[in-house]
Amino acid sequence: MTDNTHPRPASGQHSDPHLPTQYTPAEVEGPLYERWVERGYFEADAKSDKPPYTIVIPPPNVTGTLHLGHAFQHTLMDALTRRKRMQGFEALWLPGMDHAGIATQNKVEQQLAEEGKSRHDVGREDFVARTWRWKEEYGGRILGQMRRLGDGVDWSRERFTMDEGLSKAVQTIFKKLYDDELIYRAERIINWCPRCMTAISDIEVDYQDDDGELVSLRYGDGEDSVVVATTRVETMLGDTAVAVHPDDARYAHLIGRRIKLPLTDRTIPVVADAHVDPEFGTGAVKVTPAHDPNDFAIGQRHSLESLTIMDERAVITVPGPFQGLDRFEARSAIVEALREQGRVVAEKRPYVHSVGHCSRCKTTVEPRLSLQWWVRVEPLARAAGDAVRDGRVRIHPPEMEKRYFDWVDNMHDWCISRQLWWGHRIPVWYGPAGEQVCVGPDELPPASGEGWTQDADVLDTWFSSALWPFSTLGWPEQTADLAKFYPTDVLLTGHDIIFFWVARMMMFGLYAMDDTPPFHTIALTGLVRDEHGKKMSKSNPNSVDPLTWMDAYGSDAVRFTLARGANPGADVPIGEDWVQASRNFANKIWNATRFALMNGATVAGPLPAPEEMSAADRWVLSRLNTVVAEVDALYEDYQFAKLSDALYHFAWDEVFDWYVELSKTTFLKGGDPARVSGRVLGEVLDVTLRLLHPIVPFVTETLWTTLTGEETVVTAAWPADSGFRDAAAEAEIAAVQRLVTEVRRFRSDQGLQPGQRVPAELSLDGTLLPPHEDAIRQLLRLQPTGEGFHATATLPVGAARVSLDLSGAIDVAAERKRLAKDLAAAEKEKQQAERKLGNDAFLGKAPAKVVEGIRTRLAAADEDIARITAQLAALPAA
Numbered sequence: 034m035t036d037n038t039h040p041r042p043a044s045g046q047h048s049d050p051h052l053p054t055q056y057t058p059a060e061v062e063g064p065l066y067e068r069w070v071e072r073g074y075f076e077a078d079a080k081s082d083k084p085p086y087t088i089v090i091p092p093p094n095v096t097g098t099l100h101l102g103h104a105f106q107h108t109l110m111d112a113l114t115r116r117k118r119m120q121g122f123e124a125l126w127l128p129g130m131d132h133a134g135i136a137t138q139n140k141v142e143q144q145l146a147e148e149g150k151s152r153h154d155v156g157r158e159d160f161v162a163r164t165w166r167w168k169e170e171y172g173g174r175i176l177g178q179m180r181r182l183g184d185g186v187d188w189s190r191e192r193f194t195m196d197e198g199l200s201k202a203v204q205t206i207f208k209k210l211y212d213d214e215l216i217y218r219a220e221r222i223i224n225w226c227p228r229c230m231t232a233i234s235d236i237e238v239d240y241q242d243d244d245g246e247l248v249s250l251r252y253g254d255g256e257d258s259v260v261v262a263t264t265r266v267e268t269m270l271g272d273t274a275v276a277v278h279p280d281d282a283r284y285a286h287l288i289g290r291r292i293k294l295p296l297t298d299r300t301i302p303v304v305a306d307a308h309v310d311p312e313f314g315t316g317a318v319k320v321t322p323a324h325d326p327n328d329f330a331i332g333q334r335h336s337l338e339s340l341t342i343m344d345e346r347a348v349i350t351v352p353g354p355f356q357g358l359d360r361f362e363a364r365s366a367i368v369e370a371l372r373e374q375g376r377v378v379a380e381k382r383p384y385v386h387s388v389g390h391c392s393r394c395k396t397t398v399e400p401r402l403s404l405q406w407w408v409r410v411e412p413l414a415r416a417a418g419d420a421v422r423d424g425r426v427r428i429h430p431p432e433m434e435k436r437y438f439d440w441v442d443n444m445h446d447w448c449i450s451r452q453l454w455w456g457h458r459i460p461v462w463y464g465p466a467g468e469q470v471c472v473g474p475d476e477l478p479p480a481s482g483e484g485w486t487q488d489a490d491v492l493d494t495w496f497s498s499a500l501w502p503f504s505t506l507g508w509p510e511q512t513a514d515l516a517k518f519y520p521t522d523v524l525l526t527g528h529d530i531i532f533f534w535v536a537r538m539m540m541f542g543l544y545a546m547d548d549t550p551p552f553h554t555i556a557l558t559g560l561v562r563d564e565h566g567k568k569m570s571k572s573n574p575n576s577v578d579p580l581t582w583m584d585a586y587g588s589d590a591v592r593f594t595l596a597r598g599a600n601p602g603a604d605v606p607i608g609e610d611w612v613q614a615s616r617n618f619a620n621k622i623w624n625a626t627r628f629a630l631m632n633g634a635t636v637a638g639p640l641p642a643p644e645e646m647s648a649a650d651r652w653v654l655s656r657l658n659t660v661v662a663e664v665d666a667l668y669e670d671y672q673f674a675k676l677s678d679a680l681y682h683f684a685w686d687e688v689f690d691w692y693v694e695l696s697k698t699t700f701l702k703g704g705d706p707a708r709v710s711g712r713v714l715g716e717v718l719d720v721t722l723r724l725l726h727p728i729v730p731f732v733t734e735t736l737w738t739t740l741t742g743e744e745t746v747v748t749a750a751w752p753a754d755s756g757f758r759d760a761a762a763e764a765e766i767a768a769v770q771r772l773v774t775e776v777r778r779f780r781s782d783q784g785l786q787p788g789q790r791v792p793a794e795l796s797l798d799g800t801l802l803p804p805h806e807d808a809i810r811q812l813l814r815l816q817p818t819g820e821g822f823h824a825t826a827t828l829p830v831g832a833a834r835v836s837l838d839l840s841g842a843i844d845v846a847a848e849r850k851r852l853a854k855d856l857a858a859a860e861k862e863k864q865q866a867e868r869k870l871g872n873d874a875f876l877g878k879a880p881a882k883v884v885e886g887i888r889t890r891l892a893a894a895d896e897d898i899a900r901i902t903a904q905l906a907a908l909p910a911a
Contacts, residue, residue: 052630052739056623058587062731066180074118074747075185077125079513086122087521088114089502090186091534092194094133095168096140099178101561101595101607102527104579108592108728109558109599109673110525111185115727116668118185119751125518126185127505129192130173134456134494135229135393141167141455157454164455178580183588183730185747190514192505194497195457201474202504203457203497206545208473211461215409216449218461218469220339222326223403223448224389227347227360228396231452232405234493235445236532238389238398246382248368249315251375252301253292259284259303260378261319264386266371267363269294270351271342272301274320276331279305281316295376296353296367304335323402339402345452347399360399406450406459406490410540414444416548417539426539426550429671430601433528433557440532441539449493456491463488474509499537502551509545521552525671528557528602556671557602561595564608582612589729590615596728597681599673618681619732622725625689626736629718632700633711636719636741641709643759647699648804650713651762653692656683657717662754664724677728684721691770692717698807715740720752768798769805772830773812779828780813782904783843790814791837792822798832826907845908852905859897866891 069075077085088110093103110126118124141164142152152160179186192199210216223232249262252275259275272294277284284303291300308331309318322332322339332339342351347360354370355363371377389398418441420426421434428434450459460472465484472478479485500508502524506515520542526535535555542551562568563577582591593615598605643651660683667676696710718740726733726746737746785791793815795806809815815837824836825845839845866887869875876884 052623052627052736054627056587056620056732056735058589058619058731059584061735062181062183062588065731065734066183069185069745069747070180070188072745074745075126076187076189077123077518079517081123081517083121083123085518085522086114086117086124087127087518088125088523088525089127089505089521090129091524091526091530092129092131092192092498092501093175094136095130095172095193096133096136097175099175099182099579101577101579103175103179104182104591105561105595105599105605106525106527106558107179107182107184108595109671111183111592111730112596112673112727113523113525113668115185115730115747116751118747119723119726119749121750123517125187125190127190127192127518128176128179128184128186128188129501129505130176130194131494131498132168132193132195132456134451134453134491135231135233137164137168137172138453138455139229139394140171152454160454181580181583181588183592185730190505194494194501198507199497199500199504200457202500202508203492204460204472204474205509206500206541207460207492207496208471209545210408211471215413216406217409218404218406220402220404221407221446221448222324222329222400223405224398225345225347225401225403226391226394226396227345227399228394229391229453230345232403232448232450233391233398234448234495237392239392239395240387240389242385243388243397244383245386245388246368246380247384247386248371248377248381249379250295250319250371251378252294252319257287257290257292259287259292259317260315261317262314262379263319264384265324265364266367267349267355267360268321268324268342269319269367270297270349270355271321271323271340272319273322273332273337273340274301274335275303275317276306276309276320277303277317278309278311279307281309281311284317295374296370302335302337304331304337306331306334325400329402341402343399343401405448406461406488408447408449410444410447413540413544414441414536416543417441417536420539420543420550426553426555428555429557433531433555433602436528437531437536437555441536444536447493447537449496450488450490451493452489453491456494457497459488459490459492461488462486495533495537498534499541500545502538502542503546519546519551520549523554523556524552525556525558527560529560531557558599559602559604561605561607564606564611566604566606577607577609582609586612586616587619587731589619589732593618593677593681593729596673597677599677600675601671618685619729621685621689622722622729622732622736625684625693626718626722626740628693629711629714630740632696632714633707634715634718634740635712636715638712640716641712645705645709646713647706647710648762648765649692649695649808650710651759652766653688653717654713654757655759655763656687657720658754658757661720661724661752665754673728680721680725680728684725688717688721691766694812695766695769695805695808698811722746723749723752768831768833769809772833772835773809775830776813776815776828776835779826779904779907783826783839783848785842788814789842790816791839791842792816792818793838794818794822794824794836796834796836828907839908849905849908852901852908856898856901856905859894859901863891863894863898866894 090110091106114124114126141160144167145151145155155163207216224235224238226233245264247262247264248266249260250269251258251260253259261275263269275292277288287303288305289303291302294301308327309316320328320331320337322329322337323341329339331337342349343360344350349355349358349360349363355366358366368377390396391398418438421428421437428437462470462472462479463486464470464479470479478487502521503515503519506512506519508515524535538551543549560568579591590612594607594612595605598607660679663679664676667679692714696714699706699710719737722733722737722740723746726737734746737749738744743749791814795809797806822838823840825839827834827836869887870891
């Protein structure tokens with residue numbers, strides 16, 4: 034009736050049928066994880082005949098520590114891999130770290146600054162050596178924290194983006210792209226961070242609204258004058274033209290003429306360019322080709338000179354009174370100088386506008402003309418889009434496809450060079466006569482004669498991480514791992530790095546691996562937020578260290594909370610109360626298993642025949658198989674929240690709150706019925722623990738091995754739906770549940786304490802009598818009737834009736850008064866709702882949502898009236 038195919042102890046005895054009265058995660062989790070690793074449960078075998086299942090971890094930065102976002106995604110990846118391992122796949126979850134170029138270099142530069150030095154003081158070679166030492170000492174803290182979370186990764190395959198193998202992969206693909214003319218060097222406008230002292234890509238720029246000023250300036254004099262507006266006044270020192278629209282009659286007389294540029298001894302031309310919007314501002318714009326991407330394009334079209342007016346630290350380099358000033362100091366000084374000359378026509382401040390900031394250090398980014406290395410992305414991006422459009426790669430949830438296509442279909446060439454020392458150095462050498470040679474991994478650099486130098490820049494961190502799905506498996510060598518485990522099955526990552534990482538892995542994977550995508554599915558998650566839906570930030574008091582919660586409640590509680598909030602693509606709110614609730618769930622599983630073991634639950638031998646079972650036995654097995662099928666379908670659709678919720682409610686509500694309670698009287702009586710229910714309860718716990726294991730691995734391992742006597746649940750068989758269903762048993766137990774629920778509600782309404790026993794007479798229909806009478810009485814705390822029994826309240830529930838003697842148990846007069854007051858309130862609510870719904874004028878004006886809300890209130894009032902009326906009727910006469 035359930036597929037329970039894993040080895041059983043021959044004797045059917047438990048290795049230790051006793052569990053401590055309380056579950057203490059701190060005593061269990063660390064030693065248990067180390068045992069899993071020592072026994073090699075997470076190591077994948079490339080020579081295995083099993084079908085492969087591969088996930089490569091989004092490599093955390095070597096500077097990083099575990100935050101809730103990591104814990105969230107790692108929980109989901111671990112659940113996927115653990116389940117596939119149990120299903121008989123050769124499951125590989127490959128770990129590793131990213132060298133994080135700018136972030137790591139900043140850490141080492143901070144250390145040097147404490148010594149009063151800069152990287153230039155120690156030189157490149159020593160600085161890189163120091164960075165490697167920093168990596169060994171401080172890097173990889175997150176790896177230890179992953180163990181704490183229970184990540185079932187194959188530590189024997191751990192990789193680092195700057196290890197020897199991955200460095201060879203980087204050099205190989207650079208050479209291949211270079212030879213295919215997909216990598217080139219050119220002067221373009223780039224995003225420059227004056228703090229990090231390097232170029233950064235478009236997607237490493239965070240835009241935010243800043244308070245600035247919009248200043249309108251008059252260039253030229255008299256009829257040969259024009260007014261332009263700018264938020265970056267200091268860039269006027271690099272202006273080489275003013276541009277107007279070709280059809281703008283206001284400036285037709287100026288096109289082709291030259292006007293005086295204030296504060297300089299230069300004149301600049303007025304050019305006609307269709308890019309200019311004549312309706313915006315004055316219809317004339319200043320053109321600074323070396324410091325603005327749109328201006329650069331205008332400059333290219335009109336062969337304008339490009340004047341760089343700042344150095345790498347955003348300090349003005351133009352000779353004159355502003356030389357040596359920081360860009361913001363220069364801005365104020367230049368405005369004041371122009372004001373003195375009467376050139377300032379208007380000033381608007383504060384002027385709120387979008388400004389780019391470095392995503393790492395938050396410094397305002399400076400657009401800057403620079404000679405850099407670029408990837409020509411058009412053919413690569415087209416292939417990345419086609420792989421999704423033709424179905425080779427599935428994006429889940431599907432509504433995220435639009436964001437993906439918006440990026441890959443409109444991608445600009447990618448600036449890949451960084452002015453750093455920590456990273457993969459660009460493998461290009463320059464000769465004394467202008468030679469340029471790209472060197473592959475198996476090639477020697479050019480003869481180191483006079484004048485030959487290697488390019489000083491390193492590659493963007495995302496260049497090497499774009500190779501991660503195949504470089505970690507040994508590419509460019511044709512390894513057994515690459516043959517077995519590529520392409521990977523799923524990339525599970527946040528929707529916020531579609532642009533940073535996902536699209537780039539698609540481009541390079543298709544390019545390097547003969548048009549084979551790096552993964553079959555891209556499963557995108559949301560971001561973890563606090564319980565109020567606000568973004569978590571270290572600068573806010575809502576930031577949470579997941580290790581703190583793990584210390585307090587256990588790793589399983591944190592994992593289950595995160596999985597239970599994981600709806601595809603949606604953000605995940607999380608609060609400490611929810612983690613506490615998950616801890617309570619783990620305790621509930623623990624206590625229920627203790628009860629089962631103490632009452633003879635067993636997994637030995639086949640299940641009894643259905644005819645030997647009680648209705649409750651057949652019901653719980655029928656429900657068990659339904660849940661197995663449901664959980665499997667939800668896993669395939671990456672619906673972690675729904676499958677976690679299904680398991681939670683089945684385990685807590687149906688198994689622990691109903692089946693265990695219904696079985697207690699059976700266990701008390703003993704005999705064959707108790708033996709049968711013990712075997713059924715063992716089966717249900719066995720399967721339920723295996724279903725829960727991928728999400729809550731520690732508590733389930735402890736309980737399952739105690740229950741079964743097996744070595745580990747990590748490699749146990751994943752449950753399968755046997756197809757057993759028993760609709761009649763499900764209907765019968767549903768009737769019992771309705772009866773118990775209704776009587777419990779009545780008892781509560783009458784103010785009876787949960788443990789308070791009252792005499793009752795049960796008149797049950799054919800399906801409820803007599804198999805469930807003892808259980809019903811136990812669940813409802815109903816005593817048998819005795820001499821002097823007087824039914825003061827009778828409850829009809831379906832075909833059954835329960836008569837209770839409440840004399841002495843409640844104050845009837847006070848209860849009637851309370852219920853009468855509640856009834857009056859419900860009737861008033863009904864009248865108000867009916868009056869509004871009967872008003873045509875109101876219905877014609879009110880929004881549909883408001884009207885629907887009133888209809889809901891009316892239905893609730895009707896239900897309250899019916900319930901209270903029944904309660905009043907059930908009360909004994911005063």
